[in-house]
Amino acid sequence: MTETTEAEAQPANDRENQLIMTLKDGDVRIQLRPDLAPRHVERIKELTRAGLYDGTPFHRVIEGFMAQGGDPTGTGTGGFRDRGYADIPAEFVPAARARFLRGTCGMARSQNPNSANSQFFIMFAPGDFLNNQYTIWGQVVEGMERVDRIARGEPPRTPDRLIRMRVAADAT
Numbered sequence: 705m706t707e708t709t710e711a712e713a714q715p716a717n718d719r720e721n722q723l724i725m726t727l728k729d730g731d732v733r734i735q736l737r738p739d740l741a742p743r744h745v746e747r748i749k750e751l752t753r754a755g756l757y758d759g760t761p762f763h764r765v766i767e768g769f770m771a772q773g774g775d776p777t778g779t780g781t782g783g784f785r786d787r788g789y790a791d792i793p794a795e796f797v798p799a800a801r802a803r804f805l806r807g808t809c810g811m812a813r814s815q816n817p818n819s820a821n822s823q824f825f826i827m828f829a830p831g832d833f834l835n836n837q838y839t840i841w842g843q844v845v846e847g848m849e850r851v852d853r854i855a856r857g858e859p860p861r862t863p864d865r866l867i868r869m870r871v872a873a874d875a876t
Contacts, residue, residue, distance in 0.1 A: 783821030
């Protein structure tokens, strides 16, 4: 089995499985991967449609590695469990199906593989050590240069925020 690209995995016109993430420098388009992680994609869309990602900070941004956000507390310890969103079981796939490459979107978690809730990360560079250890739910297909401009730090002194996220099918 060979690695699939985002274009092979999902039709480019499948707006139900695309996110538009608005950052300070403009929009980023993410192709969702329900073929790899159906429960995680559904959760991302649920939280997006509820507006729960809007205004959340990128609280952990490591040069040459990734930008992490999706925590309403901005501390790296939060999620939306208190709003009825239970943790999601891992949906790991073998590296032969998908790998952590530049622009890959993965779900953050604690040491427990089944603890993903709302936090996610976007890779700045390949990270093979994450393969089959973290769930891949999407791939940036447009606007990665905007992700590259997110303020660095753990946490950044002045964190950038996810201004707005929406499912492309809902965008007006």
